[in-house]
Amino acid sequence: MPPKKPLEVLLIACGALAHEILAIRKQKGLENLHVTCLPAILHNRPALIPARVREKIRAAKPRYDKIYVLYGDCGTGGMLDAVLNEEGVERIAGPHCYAFFAGQENFTDMMERDPTRFFLTDYLARHFHTLIYKGYGLDRHPHLKDILFGNYRGVVYLAQREDAELVRLAERAASMLELPLEVVQTGYGELAPFLERVA
Amino acid sequence: MTEDKDNSQNQDQGQDQDQGQDEDIDLRALSDQDLVEQMWDDLYDGLQEPVVEGTNILLERKWLPYDILTKSLIEGMRIVGIDFRDGILFVPEVLMSAGAMKAGMKLLRPLLAETGAPSLGKIVIGTVKGDIHDIGKNLVSMMLEGAGFEIIDLGVNVSVETYLEALEEHKPDILGMSALLTTTMPYMKVVIDTLKEKNLRDNYIVLVGGAPLNEEFSKAVGADSYCRDAAVAVETAKDFMKRKHNIKASAGSSAI
Structure with a gap:
């Protein structure tokens, strides 16, 4: 009897997770997982995320056995979940990628203890200058820093990989915001078990 | 979004010359309606100085502070809000517009109190x-x-x-x-x-x-x-x- 062919699974993911998903897939040999991403910059306009995810789901449905979505709620206020319910597609649990990297309970505790901290992941540490610094106009209007970040008291870098260059970039980001940095090594958190489960 | 008031201007003059044209606008020469519309544009562009100047000119023209606020500043910010919602403007631009509105409001706030503007x-x-x-x-x-x-x-x-x-x-x-x-x-x-x-x-x-x-x-x-x-x-x-x-x-x- 020939071995059972694994299901072809598509992951529709935020571009900010692409590197991590591919790394886990390679590490765990999850060859039946395919990935398509939406631009991470959509986070600057979360209201657009649900419709863009729906488009991807509908385009992919005829070609894959199963589809999963790798987004948190990401500021859509439940609208992404409403779309996923309609489409019958599951997503990884949690409000943000910070939560599934840090672990849901741990992240909730961190936020309850101190909501004044700005979070970075590997992706955000790497792209801080483009997405945050330039994206929020701080290169053109430095005085906006106090308006945008004046309520923050620190930066927490949730590190997926152990990479000195990324730590250096996180330090640079914190220094640009004139905030102290804390580095927390999370690894891939709940992302890896989720991918193993759905593969 | 500063409008070119002279429709005959050659559209091929280039951006630098367009900016020069904007700088040449004499706000005092504008009618009330044109001035208010120019203030909407300046708010949109986050320009504090012309918004303050426009506010001063309307005050000189005996506009009520409350009318200046509602018809120029708040209406201007309403337009900014629409373009933010539609993805034309982003957070930094909106903050610059808000800064310009604040500058105008700073001027009007004491006058509003003096003139007994309605408290809603x-x-x-x-x-x-x-x-x-x-x-x-x-x-x-x-x-x-x-x-x-x-x-x-x-x-x-x-x-x-x-x-x-x-x-x-x-x-x-x-x-x-x-x-x-x-x-x-x-x-x-x-x-x-x-x-x-x-x-x-x-x-x-x-x-x-x-x-x-x-x-x-x-x-x-x-x-x-x-x-x-x-x-x-x-x-x-x-x-x-x-x-x-x-x-x-x-x-x-x-x-x-």
Whole structure:
């Protein structure tokens, strides 16, 4: 009897997770997982995320056995979940990628203890200058820093990989915001078990 | 978005020369309507100086401070709000526009008090507990203040106890709550449920706002309305105040 062919699974993911998903897939040999991403910059306009995810789901449905979505709620206020319910597609649990990297309970505790901290992941540490610094106009209007970040008291870098260059970039980001940095090594958190489960 | 007032200008002159044209606009030479429209453009571009100059010129022309606020500054910010919603403008541009509006308001604020501009009502506003985001809340406060509301801003990370104390102390018409995070928006229900428990809910109009919210959520938590942006917040607050006055008036007439 020939071995059972694994299901072809598509992951529709935020571009900010692409590197991590591919790394886990390679590490765990999850060859039946395919990935398509939406631009991470959509986070600057979360209201657009649900419709863009729906488009991807509908385009992919005829070609894959199963589809999963790798987004948190990401500021859509439940609208992404409403779309996923309609489409019958599951997503990884949690409000943000910070939560599934840090672990849901741990992240909730961190936020309850101190909501004044700005979070970075590997992706955000790497792209801080483009997405945050330039994206929020701080290169053109430095005085906006106090308006945008004046309520923050620190930066927490949730590190997926152990990479000195990324730590250096996180330090640079914190220094640009004139905030102290804390580095927390999370690894891939709940992302890896989720991918193993759905593969 | 500064408009070229001279339609005959050669469109091929290039950006630098266009900017030169903008600098040459003599605001004093403009009619009232053109000046107001120019102020909308300058607000849109986040230019503080011309907004202040335009405000001064309208004052010299004996405009009432309240009219300058509503017809030039608030209307200008309403246009900014529409283009933000439609993805044409982004957060930094909106903040620059808000800075220009603030500069104009700084000039008008003392005059509004002197001229007895109408007070439309009192609002206690704050970002809910666990949330420190206040850009939207501050824009809403500024626009509401400009429209004639008295604002008591409780800041960020506001607990239900602090809301209740402020409501007791200031006895506002409206309670405004803001949240940016999916994880903090449910706290609005905690506040509203506490008001219900204490039989205080009907004493206040409750308006909620914030990027992840929507009308459905607003209904689910028991708020009176969801405000999509600052301009909508102003219109919604005004509408509710009108209704409140109408109810009072009809109650008064039926008593007679």
